[in-house]
Amino acid sequence: MAITDMEVAPAGSGALKPPPSPAWLVLPGMVFLFFVLLLPVGWLMALSLKPSMAGAFSMEGDWTIANYLRFFSQPFYYSTLIKTLWVSGLTTVITAVIGYALALVIWTAKPAHRGWIVLIVLSPLLVSIVARTYGWMIVLGDRGILNQFLLGLGLIDEPIQIMYTSAAVIVGLVHVFVPFMALCILTSLDKIDPNVPEAAMTFGAGRLAVLTRILVPLTVPGLASGLTIVFSLSISSYVTPALMGGPRSGMLTTFIYQQFAVTLDWRFGAVLVTLLLALTLLVLTTILALAARMTAKWSKA
Amino acid sequence: MAQVTLTHITKLFPGAATPAVDGISLVIPKGSFTTLLGPSGCGKSSTLRIVAGLSKPDNGMILIDGRNITHLSAAKRNIGMVFQSLALFPHMTVAENVAFGLKMRGLAEAERRPKVSRALELVELGHLAERYPHQLSGGQQQRVALARALVVEPSILILDEPFSALDRKLRESMQIELYRITRSLGITAMFVTHDQEEALTLSDRIVVMNQGRIEQDGTPREIYGAPKTRFVAEFMGLSNFLPAQSRGSALVFEGVTAEKTMDAGVPQECFVALRPEGLSLSVAKPDGPALNGRLAEAIYQGATSSYTVELPTGRRITARTPDCGLQPGQDVWVSWSPDALHAFAA
Amino acid sequence: MEQGMSPYSDFFRRAGTGLLFLFLLAPLAAVIVVSVNAGTTPKFPPEGFSLKWYGTALSNPAFTGSAFNSLLLAALATAVGTPLGVAAAFGIARGRLPSAVRGLLEAVFLSPLIVPGIVIGVALLVALSSAGLRDAWLRLILGHVLLVLPYVIRTTLASLQNFDPALEEAAHTLGASRFKTLTQVTLPVLRPAIMAGAIFGFIISFDDAAVSIFLIDSSTSTLPLAIMSYMQYNFDPSVAAISSMLIGLTLAGALAIERVFGLKKFLGS
Numbered sequence: 001m002a003i004t005d006m007e008v009a010p011a012g013s014g015a016l017k018p019p020p021s022p023a024w025l026v027l028p029g030m031v032f033l034f035f036v037l038l039l040p041v042g043w044l045m046a047l048s049l050k051p052s053m054a055g056a057f058s059m060e061g062d063w064t065i066a067n068y069l070r071f072f073s074q075p076f077y078y079s080t081l082i083k084t085l086w087v088s089g090l091t092t093v094i095t096a097v098i099g100y101a102l103a104l105v106i107w108t109a110k111p112a113h114r115g116w117i118v119l120i121v122l123s124p125l126l127v128s129i130v131a132r133t134y135g136w137m138i139v140l141g142d143r144g145i146l147n148q149f150l151l152g153l154g155l156i157d158e159p160i161q162i163m164y165t166s167a168a169v170i171v172g173l174v175h176v177f178v179p180f181m182a183l184c185i186l187t188s189l190d191k192i193d194p195n196v197p198e199a200a201m202t203f204g205a206g207r208l209a210v211l212t213r214i215l216v217p218l219t220v221p222g223l224a225s226g227l228t229i230v231f232s233l234s235i236s237s238y239v240t241p242a243l244m245g246g247p248r249s250g251m252l253t254t255f256i257y258q259q260f261a262v263t264l265d266w267r268f269g270a271v272l273v274t275l276l277l278a279l280t281l282l283v284l285t286t287i288l289a290l291a292a293r294m295t296a297k298w299s300k301a
Numbered sequence: 302m303a304q305v306t307l308t309h310i311t312k313l314f315p316g317a318a319t320p321a322v323d324g325i326s327l328v329i330p331k332g333s334f335t336t337l338l339g340p341s342g343c344g345k346s347s348t349l350r351i352v353a354g355l356s357k358p359d360n361g362m363i364l365i366d367g368r369n370i371t372h373l374s375a376a377k378r379n380i381g382m383v384f385q386s387l388a389l390f391p392h393m394t395v396a397e398n399v400a401f402g403l404k405m406r407g408l409a410e411a412e413r414r415p416k417v418s419r420a421l422e423l424v425e426l427g428h429l430a431e432r433y434p435h436q437l438s439g440g441q442q443q444r445v446a447l448a449r450a451l452v453v454e455p456s457i458l459i460l461d462e463p464f465s466a467l468d469r470k471l472r473e474s475m476q477i478e479l480y481r482i483t484r485s486l487g488i489t490a491m492f493v494t495h496d497q498e499e500a501l502t503l504s505d506r507i508v509v510m511n512q513g514r515i516e517q518d519g520t521p522r523e524i525y526g527a528p529k530t531r532f533v534a535e536f537m538g539l540s541n542f543l544p545a546q547s548r549g550s551a552l553v554f555e556g557v558t559a560e561k562t563m564d565a566g567v568p569q570e571c572f573v574a575l576r577p578e579g580l581s582l583s584v585a586k587p588d589g590p591a592l593n594g595r596l597a598e599a600i601y602q603g604a605t606s607s608y609t610v611e612l613p614t615g616r617r618i619t620a621r622t623p624d625c626g627l628q629p630g631q632d633v634w635v636s637w638s639p640d641a642l643h644a645f646a647a
Numbered sequence: 648m649e650q651g652m653s654p655y656s657d658f659f660r661r662a663g664t665g666l667l668f669l670f671l672l673a674p675l676a677a678v679i680v681v682s683v684n685a686g687t688t689p690k691f692p693p694e695g696f697s698l699k700w701y702g703t704a705l706s707n708p709a710f711t712g713s714a715f716n717s718l719l720l721a722a723l724a725t726a727v728g729t730p731l732g733v734a735a736a737f738g739i740a741r742g743r744l745p746s747a748v749r750g751l752l753e754a755v756f757l758s759p760l761i762v763p764g765i766v767i768g769v770a771l772l773v774a775l776s777s778a779g780l781r782d783a784w785l786r787l788i789l790g791h792v793l794l795v796l797p798y799v800i801r802t803t804l805a806s807l808q809n810f811d812p813a814l815e816e817a818a819h820t821l822g823a824s825r826f827k828t829l830t831q832v833t834l835p836v837l838r839p840a841i842m843a844g845a846i847f848g849f850i851i852s853f854d855d856a857a858v859s860i861f862l863i864d865s866s867t868s869t870l871p872l873a874i875m876s877y878m879q880y881n882f883d884p885s886v887a888a889i890s891s892m893l894i895g896l897t898l899a900g901a902l903a904i905e906r907v908f909g910l911k912k913f914l915g916s
Contacts, residue, residue, distance in 0.1 A: 023742030026752055029735035029796065036789050037759060040774030041766065047773065057773045098667060105664050120668055126901045127675055128854050130874045131890030135674025137878075138681055138887075145677060175670065236763030238857040243875065253765050253857075260769050260861065270773075273766050280761060355816050375819040382820040388813035392835045401831075402821035453821065 041277070048270035057266045067271045081275060084252040087166055087241075088234035091173040095230045096223065098174065099181025104215075106182065107189045125179045133243040136172050137163060164246035172240040177233055181226040188222025189215070224291030231287070232280050252276050303366045303456035303489055305329040305352065310361035312347050321347040322358070323513035329457070329491060329506075334483055336492040336500040338524075339510035340536070345493045346461055348510070352491060353459050354378045365456050376405075381450030382459040385466075387442055389434040395421070395445050396430040402453035420452035423482060440471050447482070458483065458490040464499065476502050497537050501525060509533050529564070531645045534574050539643065541575040541618040552644055555612055559590040559642060567644050579641020580620035582608055582633050591636040592618070596629050610635055675894060682887035700888040710889055713873035720784075720869060721852040724791035729845045731792070732756075732799030733837075739800075740807035756800050759793045764857030767793060772861040786862040787869070794855060795848030799841065806840030839907040846907075850900045854893075 050061045052070070071077045102121050109117050124132060139145045140162040147159040162168050196218070197210045205213065216223070238253040245251065252272055259269030305328070312322040322344045329335045337345035350356040352363055354375030362371045370378055381402075390398050399420050403413045421427045424444035434442055443463065450458055460479075464472045480503055483490050494500055500507050501521045509516040509524060509532075517524060517533045528534035531542065545554035547567050552559050554573050586593075597617065598609040606624045610633060611617050620635060627633060685695035704710055739752050759767065771790050775781070814836060818828040834841075856871040863872060870893075878886055 021741075021743050023738050023744055025734040025738030026742065026756075027738070029731045029738075029756060029800075030752075032731060032792065033755060033758075033796075036771065036793055037762065037767065038755075040770035041762065043774050043777070044766075044770045057777055098670075101663065102667055105667070120671055122901075123671055123675060126894075126897050128871065128890065128893035128897055129856060130854075130871045130878075131678055131893045132674055134874075134878065134886050134890050135676075135678040137882075138677040139673050145673075175674065178671070232761065236765070238763070238765040238860075239871075239875075243878070253763060256765055256769065257860065260772070266773060269769070273769060276763060276766060280763065284761065353816075353820055355819065375816070376822050376824055378820075379822075380820055382817065384813040384817055386811050386813045388811060388817035390814065390817075390832055390836070392838070401818070401823075405818075405822035405824075405827060449817075449821070459820075 041273075044270045045274045045277070047267050048274045050267050052265055052268045055264050055266070067268050070268065071271050071275070080250055080252050080255045080272075081279075083166070083250045084235055084279075087169055087173075087251065088231055091170050091177065091234045092227055092231045094170065094174050095177050095181045096227060099178050099226060099230075100185055100223075102178065102182040103185035103189055103219075106186055121182050122179050124176045129176070129239050130243075132176060133172060133240060136168070136175070136244060140168055140171065163244065164249075166245065166249070169241050169245040169249060169251070172244040173234050173237060176240065177230045180229050180233070184222045184226035184229065185219050186222070188219035192218050221291060224287055228284055228287040228291075231283050235279055235283070236276065252279075304331045305457055305489065305491070306362075306364040306367075307348070307352070308362045308364075310348065310351055310358045310363070312344075312351060312356065312358050320344075320359075320513050322351065324361070325510075325513075325515060326361075327508060327515070327518070329489060332487045332489055333505045334480075334490045334492065334503060335506045335508060336494060336504040337508050337510055338494060338497060338500040338536070339516075340495055343510040344513040345495075345510045347513075349459055349461055349491060349493045352457070353380055353382050379453065379456050380459055381453055381455035381457075383446045383450050383461065383463040385462045387446040387463070387466075389442055389445055389449075391434055394431050394433055395426060395437070398434065398445055399449045399452050402449065406453065416452055420448040423451065424448045424478075439467055440475060443467065443475055444478075447479070451482070451486070451488070456489065458488050460490065460492045462494055464494075472499070479503060509536060526640065527564075528643060529566070529645070531572060531574075534643060534645060539574045539576055541577065541580075543573050543575070543616060543618070545571050545573040545644065547571050547644060552642070555592055555614060555616070557590045557592055559637075561639070561642055561644060563644050566646065568646050572645050574643045574645070575618060575637055576641040576643070577607075577619050577621040578605075579638045580618070581622055581636055581638075582610070582620055582625060582627060583636070584627075584631065584633060586634050587636045589636060591634045593632070593634055594618075596627055596631045596633050599627060599629055608633075678887050678890045678894065681884050682891040684884050684887075687883060700884040701892075703883075704885040704888040704892070707877075707885065709868075709873050709877060710870065710885075713868045713870045716867060717853050717870040720787050720791055721849045723788055724795045724852045725845050725849045727788070728792040728795030728848055729799050729841065732796045732844065732848075733803050733841055735796075736800045736803035736807055740804055740810075753804070757797045760797045764794075764855065765860070768858040768861035771858075781864075783862060783864040783867040787859060787867070790858045790862050791852045791855065794852050794858060795845070798848040798851065799844035802840040802844035802847075803837060806837050810836065842907045843904045846900050846904050850897055854897070 046059065047057065048067055049063050049065065050056075050059065050067075051064055052067055053061070106114060106117050106121065137144070141147070142159045142161060142163070144163075146162070147156075150156045151159065162171075192215070197214055200210050200214050236253065237251075238257065241249040241251040242254050242257065245254070248254075252275065256269055256272045256276065259265055259272060263269075307325055307327040307329075310322055310325045311320050313320040325344075325348055327335075337348060339345045347356060351358045354370070354373060354377075358371065362369055364370065365378070390401065393401065396417055399417045400413045403416060408416075418427060418430070421430055424447055426441060426444050426448065429437065429441060434445065437445065446463065450460075464475050467475060476499060492500075492503060501524075504521055506519065507521055507524045508518045511532050517529045519527075524533065525537050528537055528539065535542075543554045545552050547553075547563060547569055548558075550560060550562055552561050552563075552571075552573055581587075582596075583591075592610070592612060594610040594612040596608060597611040598607075600607045601624060602621075604623070605621045608620045608622065608627065609617050610620065618635065680693055682700055683696050683698060684693035685697035685699070686693065735752075735756055739749055739756070742749075744752070767790060771786060775786055775789075780786070810833075814832055815828050818832045823831065854871060855869070856875060859869045859872055863869060868876075870889075874886060874889060
């Protein structure tokens with residue numbers, strides 16, 4: 001072993017040193033998020049604790065919970081909260097049923113058809129929200145396709161009003177959120193070994209039993225994330241309720257618009273914003289915690 | 302081509318109780334094909350990564366042709382490395398992958414082209430130069446990775462378990478191919494594997510590693526034929542370990558005495574191992590030393606059969622011989638060819 | 648799964664599937680059919696074929712002006728949001744941070760997906776008004792960068808997590824400096840993911856109404872809001888024509904994502 005010329009590597013260029021941690025790269029984004037999202041939302045929430053005053057967006061005045069008391073003491077106000085929950089809840093349940101059916105259609109489809117079916121299921125997402133809503137107006141309007149169809153069949157004598165009701169809002173929301181639900185459930189279905197349902201059938205399980213005893217429990221994680229996503233998207237949706245439910249759809253989001261754009265009582269409007277955010281967070285954490293508990297027993301990770 | 306020297310290389314990963322590499326010293330002669338062999342976690346890959354410059358040793362030095370490169374970055378060491386995952390650049394064609402190292406060395410397009418096509422000819426992939434990696438088979442991807450490492454005319458070629466993802470048949474043909482290419486170029490190569498057959502096939506020299514240290518260092522013949530420790534013996538496929546006493550030039554085990562010239566290092570209380578392929582069975586007592594026992598199990602395996610014999614002490618030994626029609630329950634004698642018997646310290 | 652199925656249940660299965668597909672496609676089909684209707688009201692069945700409503704829509708300055716605004720806004724928001732998002736994703740994935748910090752950073756960076764659009768719009772309006780900033784373009788760009796950011800971060804982060812570290816090591820051993828490795832290997836390998844995030848962010852920005860509704864002013868509007876306000880007083884098929892064009896545009900974007908990244912993978916993650 002002839003070790004000659006044991007030169008020491010020059011410091012500086014080419015020296016082997018660990019690369020600097022690139023954690024600082026989050027800073028520009030963080031600064032942006034802080035000033036454009038976190039600070040404004042925090043400011044708005046703080047504003048809800050200042051006395052109601054039309055047009056005021058400054059921090060003047062004493063701290064008070066008067067705005068919250070006002071909201072929860074008047075049925076006209078708190079009914080928006082109830083209606084938002086009710087419409088979102090119904091939307092979520094209907095979306096879950098339709099989304100499950102569509103996920104099963106995709107899951108059991110022949111591979112050759114699968115691409116097309118996925119495209120159809122995703123189509124509501126691929127279309128501008130305004131275009132979609134306009135389409136529903138054509139279908140559901142007083143002289144729309146559905147009413148003409150029902151009149152033509154003689155099932156109804158005069159057009160039924162669907163547009164500008166909660167029903168229209170729910171139809172519009174279900175339509176656009178079904179793809180999320182179907183994809184979430186499909187992700188779980190795709191993880192199931194196809195032999196599992198077949199094995200159940202060899203033990204004499206009927207189709208319904210396979211669905212309720214095998215598939216649904218195994219897809220709880222997908223179902224839970226679907227429910228979470230759809231419910232939180234529903235309570236925060238604005239454009240669909242505004243267009244399909246009419247200006248007085250009575251949802252929290254449309255009420256927020258009125259407060260900030262029409263009534264200009266920003267501090268009271270801030271109460272609504274705070275409640276909406278609190279509701280979203282509550283729903284997200286509750287459903288995720290529930291799902292974690294339900295799957296903790298058998299899920300690997 | 303160059304000589305690579307490692308002196309007292311030590312590497313301790315943060316949070317680990319024992320060093321991954323524990324004071325390894327090693328000389329890899331110019332033009333030799335040296336394999337680091339050992340189970341996963343023995344420190345072979347860590348050693349390789351230190352030589353490549355992808356990991357910094359806590360202690361020790363690496364020299365290429367006497368030049369200390371311990372603190373030189375991987376980019377400046379002039380090495381060619383083939384990775385376990387191959388790490389072909391997915392967004393580049395085969396030719397672009399191979400040209401990458403030349404480009405980084407500042408060679409102009411006109412200088413690069415003939416070198417790239419020569420490297421691709423060497424691995425017989427000239428016709429696929431414009432394909433992308435995902436359009437190639439596993440074996441073809443392997444050749445691209447090899448060509449990419451060779452084209453820069455590295456001082457040393459480093460290969461980190463490159464064949465582990467291939468199926469057995471393809472692996473064997475790639476081994477032969479790698480043997481052919483490295484020997485025809487006379488390149489200094491450092492290879493890491495946990496597969497002893499692969500090591501035996503490819504290497505001029507095998508370094509068996511265990512727990513960050515070198516267990517044995519020698520030619521494939523030495524490692525296979527004369528393992529120095531029980532660890533190496535087991536790793537090279539030896540089995541049938543029996544406690545023994547060494548007495549001068551003889552070994553006594555299971556009440557039998559066998560002549561054997563041994564290394565000086567074998568203590569009085571030792572172990573012997575009998576290579577299953579070197580054993581033969583007979584019903585009649587053969588000449589010379591043999592063990593008597595009852596045939597416990599006979600499993601037909603095609604070219605050979607596996608016979609397990611239970612000795613009077615209750616220990617079992619296994620022989621692999623051509624089918625000899627013996628039935629379980631029979632009383633048999635086990636004899637061995639002299640080179641099937643090995644002795645070690647415990 | 649298919650055995651033991653009577654033709655009876657097969658019929659219901661097919662009929663059910665057909666009804667579901669009808670529900671999904673009806674509004675889109677209705678828009679396209681109405682857009683080529685010759686009549687003056689969106690009627691079924693259509694009164695003949697005509698492309699005149701496309702002409703009407705394209706000659707309506709309220710649509711063309713706001714369409715230009717929307718395209719410019721989406722382009723600017725994507726141009727600012729993409730590098731910001733890519734950098735943040737690198738910081739999160741490669742920053743060698745404790746996992747709790749990582750989780751927190753991820754949650755904060757994806758939070759614009761959870762905060763309702765209308766809340767983003769209102770909060771930004773109030774905050775910028777308090778700071779004395781009342782320029783509609785500034786407000787819109789800030790709000791829309793917020794929309795683009797999480798999509799770019801999500802796709803880039805997913806791709807970085809699957810990134811084979813040996814690719815960069817291979818580049819190093821072949822003589823590439825850290826900078827060359829980044830520009831010649833890392834970023835090109837991540838490009839499909841970054842592109843998919845940017846395209847999706849562009850579409851989200853272009854299609855947004857909830858964030859923008861508080862950020863526009865009387866002289867600066869976006870296309871979705873211009874259509875919304877037009878729809879309050881008019882119901883003629885020119886809205887169908889412009890909507891059909893939007894459907895075409897979004898489909899083109901979706902196809903682009905499908906080509907570079909895979910749409911289902913993108914939406915499913």
